[in-house]
Amino acid sequence: MSDHESTYVPKTGIEKWLDSRLPIIRFGADYMSLPTPRNLNYWYTFGGILTLCLMVQIVTGIVLAMHYVPNTELAFASVERIMRDVNGGWLIRYVHANGASMFFIAVYLHMLRGLYYGSYKAPREIIWILGCVIFFLMIATAFLGYVLPWGQMSFWGAEVITNLIGAIPMIGEPVLIWLRGGPAIDNATLNRFFSLHYLLPFVIFGVVVLHLWALHTSGQNNPAGILIPKERTPKDTLPFHPYFTVKDGFAIILFLILFAVFVFYMPNALGHADNYIPANPLQTPAHIVPEWYMLPFYAILRAIPDKFGGVLAMFGAIGVLFILPWLDTSRVRSMRYRPTMKVFFLIFLVVGVGLGWCGAQLPDAQVVPGMPSFQLLDGQLNSYLWLTRLLTAYYFAFFFIIMPWVGLKETPLPVPHSISEPVLDGGIPEKKG
Amino acid sequence: MTIQNGTRSAVFKIVASAVAALSLVAMAAPATAAGGGAKHPRSGGFSFEGPFGTFDQAQLQRGYKVYREVCAACHGMQLMSFRNLGQPGGPFYDAHENWSPAENPYVRALAAEVQVPDIDTETGEPITRPATPADHFPSPYPNATAAAAANGGAAPPDLSVMAKARHDGANYIYSLLSGYVPAPQGLKMAPGQHYNPYMAGDLAPFWEGDEHHVPPGGFIAMPAPLSDGQVTYDDGSPQTVDQYAKDVAAFIAWASDPHAVERKRTGFGVLIFLLLFAGLTYASYRRIWKGIAH
Numbered sequence: 203m204s205d206h207e208s209t210y211v212p213k214t215g216i217e218k219w220l221d222s223r224l225p226i227i228r229f230g231a232d233y234m235s236l237p238t239p240r241n242l243n244y245w246y247t248f249g250g251i252l253t254l255c256l257m258v259q260i261v262t263g264i265v266l267a268m269h270y271v272p273n274t275e276l277a278f279a280s281v282e283r284i285m286r287d288v289n290g291g292w293l294i295r296y297v298h299a300n301g302a303s304m305f306f307i308a309v310y311l312h313m314l315r316g317l318y319y320g321s322y323k324a325p326r327e328i329i330w331i332l333g334c335v336i337f338f339l340m341i342a343t344a345f346l347g348y349v350l351p352w353g354q355m356s357f358w359g360a361e362v363i364t365n366l367i368g369a370i371p372m373i374g375e376p377v378l379i380w381l382r383g384g385p386a387i388d389n390a391t392l393n394r395f396f397s398l399h400y401l402l403p404f405v406i407f408g409v410v411v412l413h414l415w416a417l418h419t420s421g422q423n424n425p426a427g428i429l430i431p432k433e434r435t436p437k438d439t440l441p442f443h444p445y446f447t448v449k450d451g452f453a454i455i456l457f458l459i460l461f462a463v464f465v466f467y468m469p470n471a472l473g474h475a476d477n478y479i480p481a482n483p484l485q486t487p488a489h490i491v492p493e494w495y496m497l498p499f500y501a502i503l504r505a506i507p508d509k510f511g512g513v514l515a516m517f518g519a520i521g522v523l524f525i526l527p528w529l530d531t532s533r534v535r536s537m538r539y540r541p542t543m544k545v546f547f548l549i550f551l552v553v554g555v556g557l558g559w560c561g562a563q564l565p566d567a568q569v570v571p572g573m574p575s576f577q578l579l580d581g582q583l584n585s586y587l588w589l590t591r592l593l594t595a596y597y598f599a600f601f602f603i604i605m606p607w608v609g610l611k612e613t614p615l616p617v618p619h620s621i622s623e624p625v626l627d628g629g630i631p632e633k634k635g
Numbered sequence: 636m637t638i639q640n641g642t643r644s645a646v647f648k649i650v651a652s653a654v655a656a657l658s659l660v661a662m663a664a665p666a667t668a669a670g671g672g673a674k675h676p677r678s679g680g681f682s683f684e685g686p687f688g689t690f691d692q693a694q695l696q697r698g699y700k701v702y703r704e705v706c707a708a709c710h711g712m713q714l715m716s717f718r719n720l721g722q723p724g725g726p727f728y729d730a731h732e733n734w735s736p737a738e739n740p741y742v743r744a745l746a747a748e749v750q751v752p753d754i755d756t757e758t759g760e761p762i763t764r765p766a767t768p769a770d771h772f773p774s775p776y777p778n779a780t781a782a783a784a785a786n787g788g789a790a791p792p793d794l795s796v797m798a799k800a801r802h803d804g805a806n807y808i809y810s811l812l813s814g815y816v817p818a819p820q821g822l823k824m825a826p827g828q829h830y831n832p833y834m835a836g837d838l839a840p841f842w843e844g845d846e847h848h849v850p851p852g853g854f855i856a857m858p859a860p861l862s863d864g865q866v867t868y869d870d871g872s873p874q875t876v877d878q879y880a881k882d883v884a885a886f887i888a889w890a891s892d893p894h895a896v897e898r899k900r901t902g903f904g905v906l907i908f909l910l911l912f913a914g915l916t917y918a919s920y921r922r923i924w925k926g927i928a929h
């Protein structure tokens with residue numbers, strides 16, 4: 203697909219004039235005619251959905267920034283003022299706040315899709331790594347954004363997370379003060395967080411451009427996980443437009459329906475009620491929890507008894523994704539043909555959700571209420587602490603042990619030679635949609 | 636490439652989608668579960684619940700009266716201005732008269748009943764004057780320290796967004812206000828503290844009775860603020876603690892999210908549009924992909 207020939211022919215004089223100076227119409231036209239694997243299923247629509255999410259966040263964010271005041275005395279009231287007095291402000295703010303959650307739903311499904319179909323394997327390592335960069339920047343952006351309304355969770359979330367930096371030996375303390383702009387979280391912190399929250403989405407935008415560039419160079423993966431031989435391109439692919447524009451379009455509308463249900467009918471369901479209490483540095487909330495999309499990583503952080511160790515584990519949990527292409531030893535990309543790996547993948551899904559669940563619980567709380575257990579090292583066995591540790595162990599084992607080991611040991615199912623072959627003989631499980 | 640393989644893959648797909656969908660709900664749910672062993676709030680049976688619910692204007696008017704006559708002695712609502720009372724959807728909005736919130740006579744009269752601090756434009760001396768619709772609700776205390784000092788160390792929180800700041804806000808406020816009961820025998824009470832089974836907290840350290848039957852709820856510095864007959868209603872509604880609590884909870888719910896009804900109405904239109912658009916797009920999808928193996 204990399205050497206997809208341009209079929210654009212400028213017709214009018216002005217198009218010809220432009221084409222020889224800035225072939226931007228050609229760029230768009232080539233994009234639309236891009237040969238796309240015909241077997242892409244709905245898990246492949248999240249790329250388009252994510253692009254939409256980024257646009258929505260940027261547009262709503264810019265409008266919010268026109269009314270928002272990054273000052274500890276005024277920030278909370280300014281956000282409420284947006285909701286009460288700015289025309290349509292409640293809509294803009296609820297779209298932005300829920301948009302972050304929607305963005306993460308989409309990115310998690312997009313990444314799991316990549317994991318399942320082996321989209322990180324050669325020749326797509328760079329696409330995958332750029333995706334991991336985007337994910338990391340998204341986490342940073344969302345964290346910074348959550349601080350802006352200056353509610354109790356904003357403040358105490360920022361407190362907990364910046365404190366982690368302080369756990370780094372030697373340089374931790376000075377770096378912490380440098381990041382916060384002072385010894386404690388205060389106006390200086392809020393101001394710089396606002397500045398960075400405004401900046402990072404545009405950095406994300408830039409990385410998205412690189413991500414797509416790499417994609418169009420190495421070609422899209424597909425549920426069969428096979429490379430399309432050049433001579434099969436006409437049979438195995440369809441032009442992006444209209445086939446995939448309409449499919450992506452349909453998926454986007456379904457996604458927007460989910461989005462709208464949250465924005466209009468349960469706009470605060472994904473947030474924490476405490477964030478409607480103005481930040482109070484003198485009163486620690488009973489239970490500090492991050493937004494749902496950070497919970498699995500928060501759980502991993504708390505699983506390690508040593509603070510710095512926890513920080514390393516948390517960043518390691520994201521960092522391992524970057525080296526994934528070199529941890530997987532399998533010759534086959536798609537797990538569709540890897541029955542053993544599929545089982546481990548399913549367990550991984552459950553573990554991921556489980557970690558998220560644990561992240562929202564108090565570590566000392568009992569998993570099975572009332573069940574007697576015994577003390578194991580620093581905690582009761584029947585506690586979220588130990589459940590989190592178990593799940594954390596699987597999380598890392600999945601990447602460092604299962605991935606390399608299963609790839610070497612398993613016997614994959616026969617992989618088709620091309621997409622149209624199994625499709626045309628009707629055997630492949632993809633039917634309509 | 637057998638059929639069996641196809642079925643298995645379909646089952647797998649369904650399971651995977653279900654896990655993905657559940658994960659979101661699962662992670663969002665426990666975040667709201669904080670709050671110790673308080674009793675689950677009772678339902679106030681509010682008219683504004685559900686996707687089509689709207690505020691009961693008479694209830695909002697009564698609720699404002701309760702707030703003004705009782706709660707305002709201790710609690711501010713800094714984010715509220717008097718004009719808000721007359722905006723569309725507000726307690727004193729009159730759809731027939733089409734007054735602007737600033738010229739609404741009810742709002743002007745209600746504002747004028749309240750004194751607000753100001754600066755004399757001639758002398759620069761601090762004064763108080765009757766409020767206008769443009770004024771914010773005044774706070775009863777000059778600052779949080781004064782508020783705490785006057786209330787046994789716990790400042791009465793601002794009520795502007797209270798319904799959003801507690802889980803199940805309106806029902807919680809209703810239950811808290813109408814749920815005061817005498818402290819159970821065996822509970823060590825600190826001076827200036829009151830027992831409320833709906834308040835968040837952990838009473839185990841103060842409990843001298845059976846350790847398996849620690850009473851639900853917590854201590855609250857607010858004495859039961861309402862009593863039967865305290866506020867006069869002129870629309871014949873019962874003048875009971877239960878009714879006052881419901882009405883003021885409804886008023887606070889409206890004040891916390893004054894555009895809630897507009898939001899749900901807009902959402903209805905948006906969803907109808909999206910559903911039609913989805914249908915149309917699906918039809919085009921079927922047409923474009925007709926006869927194409929994939």
Ligand code: HEM
Pocket residue numbers: 256259260261262263264265266267270281295298299302305340343344345347348349350351399400402403404406473
């Ligand atoms: C990657 C894209 C973005 C993400 C994931 C994101 C995420 C968030 C989150 C989670 C919040 C807190 C919402 C709340 O609970 O109130 C927030 C607030 C905010 N964001 Fe963003 N944001 C993004 C892009 C932007 C951009 C591009 C701007 C400005 C140009 C912006 C401006 C703001 C402002 C002013 C607030 C404070 C108002 C509020 O809290 O509602 N955001 N953002």
